[in-house]
Structure formats: structure tokens, C-alpha cells
Amino acid sequence: MQEIGILGAGLIGASWASFFAAQGLNVRIYDVNETVKQKALDVARANLQGLVDLKLLTPEEMQHAVSNMRLVDSLQELLAEIDFVQESVIEDYAIKADVYREFEQHAPDTAILASSSSGLLMTRIQSVLKHPARALIAHPFNPPHLIPLVELVPGEQTAASTVETVKNYFLKLGKHPVILNKEVPGHIANRLAAAVWRESLALLDEGVASVEDIDAALCQGPGLRWAMMGQHLIYELGGGAGGYQKFIDTIGASFEEYWNDMQTWTSIPESAKQKAVAGTQAYLKQKSRSEWAAWRDEKLARIQQVLREE
Known part of the structure; x- marks a missing residue:
């Protein structure tokens, strides 16, 4: 073609x-x-x-x-x-x-x-x-x-x-x-992103942390692993010798407490929207949007170069 x-x-x-x-x-x-x-x-x-x-x-x-x-x-x-x-x-x-x-x-x-x-x-x-x-x-x-x-x-x-x-x-x-073996609105990646975004907004709205620190908690922790593997493989390794089964049986129960405490919004509250916009504008002052985009692209290229190495 x-x-x-x-x-x-x-x-x-x-x-x-x-x-x-x-x-x-x-x-x-x-x-x-x-x-x-x-x-x-x-x-x-x-x-x-x-x-x-x-x-x-x-x-x-x-x-x-x-x-x-x-x-x-x-x-x-x-x-x-x-x-x-x-x-x-x-x-x-x-x-x-x-x-x-x-x-x-x-x-x-x-x-x-x-x-x-x-x-x-x-x-x-x-x-x-x-x-x-x-x-x-x-x-x-x-x-x-x-x-x-x-x-x-x-x-x-x-x-x-x-x-x-x-x-x-x-x-x-x-x-x-x-x-995808089955159609769902948002496919795979955007549904995963939507779940993380909602909780990021909720943490901000509830005053748990700033925009900058919430983003840092993602990119300096889970994000580094996500560049190499998805959540299933991460927790397979997280279970040690017992693998995914051990992880679910031992640590998985604690996630139920997290899920019970998380927001289940189906629309973004006005308070969360205002805090997200205001917090991000302060964050963006470090660089212009075009500079942030160029910085992002350079990092993306370098990450992919590393991932292609054997």
C-alpha cells in the first residue's frame, strides 16, 4: 500500500x-x-x-x-x-x-x-x-x-x-x-488514561497534593515502569516467586480499600476543573507550550531508542 x-x-x-x-x-x-x-x-x-x-x-x-x-x-x-x-x-x-x-x-x-x-x-x-x-x-x-x-x-x-x-x-x-477483540468506547489506552485522570483530578480536588506533585508521582514512579511493561506484567514481577497469583492473594486485598475510597465521578466537578486549570497554568510557567512539546518529543525519542536496545 x-x-x-x-x-x-x-x-x-x-x-x-x-x-x-x-x-x-x-x-x-x-x-x-x-x-x-x-x-x-x-x-x-x-x-x-x-x-x-x-x-x-x-x-x-x-x-x-x-x-x-x-x-x-x-x-x-x-x-x-x-x-x-x-x-x-x-x-x-x-x-x-x-x-x-x-x-x-x-x-x-x-x-x-x-x-x-x-x-x-x-x-x-x-x-x-x-x-x-x-x-x-x-x-x-x-x-x-x-x-x-x-x-x-x-x-x-x-x-x-x-x-x-x-x-x-x-x-x-x-x-x-x-x-481489540470487543468494541468498547475509548478502546484500551484512553480508558486506562481516563481512570488515572479521574483519580488525579480527585486527589487535586480533595487537596491531597498539587498538580505538579501528582504528575511527579506518576512519571517518577509508575510511569517509568509503564514505559517498559503494563500493569499485569508489573504485578506478575511484584509477586516475586509466587507471581501474579501471590500478588493478588497478598497485596491485592489492600487495593479494595483504595477502590472503595476512590471517586466514581461520571462528570468532572467544577471545583476540580478550576483547580486543575489553575494549577497547570502555574506549572506551565517553567516553559512555553511549544518548549514543553519539544521537550516531550525529545524524551519520547530517547526512551524509544533505549527500549529498542536488546
């Missing part, structure tokens, strides 16, 4: 464009908003320059990647003789329905349609298609051009062969795909 279509050229779409172009693929970019579409090339070029600065691309590879990207003026032009479409339009079922109907009218029968949706259900999205077997969720973690995770979520009508093809394709491109 050499011809890639980026449908929706905002932050995520532009990052996807950077990723695919850096792999040597031909990338077409389209957005119904002309301003967003024009800006996407600048964002994608900046992303690629960032990869050069991080020594993940050579200047020559960057120039080749830039030459592989082009803007197109219509959805029909985007879809003509396309192999793979990465859709990143607004998280709205009605808007996606309109886009998907047009995809089916203009794309080749062999083209695969992957959605970047962070939480919508593919079964509902693909219901407007006459040939839904080639559509699935391929949700990245931001920024897609740097973070390897991509969550593959088939709908009820997605063909198993489509999932297998996309999984192998992303593996070839250096991504780390995970496959």
Missing part, C-alpha cells in the same frame, strides 16, 4: 501525514476546511524537522518525505487510485457517515478505510457502508509520528483479513498495533 490518503488534516491528520511520508509513502492530504488543509503541510514539515533534530531522520530523508506529501482539492482527488485512507475528521457519527458514503463512491474496491477515532464504535460508523468489511478503527496515540501504539478495533462487519492486513502493514512501518 503505497498511496496514502489523509482525510482530515488537523493535529492528528498532519502527524499521520508526517509518519507515512517518513516511511517513503506517497501521501495526499485533504480537509474540507481550506485553512486547516494549508496549515497541515507546515505542521507536517515541522514534525519531520523535529525527527531530523532528534536524529530519527536524515536531512535527505526529510526532503524526500516532504516531496512525498501533497495537498489535493477534493475528496474525489484524494480517493482516486488510493490504497489506504487514514480518516481523522471530527468525532461525530453524522459527519463520519457523510464522509464514509463519499469514500465508498470514489475509492477503489481494494482500498482500506481506517479511522483515527479515539472512542467511537466502528460497528456504528461502518453501518452506512455497502461494503463495510474493509473499514476499521486504527487509533493512534498522540503524536502519531512519534508514538508507536495504534489500536485496531474491528466492527461487527469488519473482515478478519482486513484486521490482519492492517496489523502487518503497521508492523512493517514500525508501529506497535494492538487488537
